Amino acid sequence: MPRYEYKVVPAPAKGLKAKGIRSPVARFAHALASAMNELGAEGWSYLRTDTLPAEERAGLTRTRTTYHNMLVFRREVQEDVQLQEVAQSSPPPPTALELAFQAPQPVPRIAYEDAPEDAEDAPSASILTILQARRAETEDVNEIAAE
Template sequence: MQAYEYKVIPAPQRGEKERGLKTGAERFAHALTLTMNELAAEGWEYWRAEALPAEERAGLTSKTTVFHNLLVFRRPFRGEGISGEAPALAAQSAAERRARMLSVYAPEGKAPRLGPAEEEEV
């Protein structure tokens, strides 16, 4: 079974001006084309668009739900992972690799504790 890695970006919210494009729809399509071609040059294949809800603050105490338009791209998983993790990923089962690909790559554990800022002596 082919494994993929995914990239999700916000969809353009307004069109890009270009000579000969007069309507808003033409300009928006042009902005979308530019975005998709940039990612295609990096090896990403357009997969689909999604409108997903997100809860955001509205004022001091209330919250509201807004929808974000996102573009989903994918490319075949090359196996090296981020920062050369090939040996570690090769030892994992296919299910573990798929679960890791869909998660955020971050070291586990707490962030280091920082001490108070020191003043410079002049």
């Protein structure tokens, strides 16, 4: 399915003078044709003309609605541009913080009188488990301090 990009430009408000063109209508048509030919040379194809409302200031406190004629052009997006967009949309590599949450971490050792001194016996846990254990310890300390 082809993808398009769009360009919207204001329609000319005044005609352009040119050799052999005398009437205001012909000058306006010449200005319109010139604008369309310039964009056509860049690969844009004319799609339609729209008249759209816009609110503008009128004095210090009032606004008024004016209508503007806009020329709408479109052109097909090139395939290599689409491939670049897909390549750019691939997820970035994980950050160091994300890797830290995924990697197992050793559980902090609590010193007890009967605890074995072997570090090899310590199970590994995720950083989330470690943080939950520290939060529980902090809550216990706060409860003791509150009494």
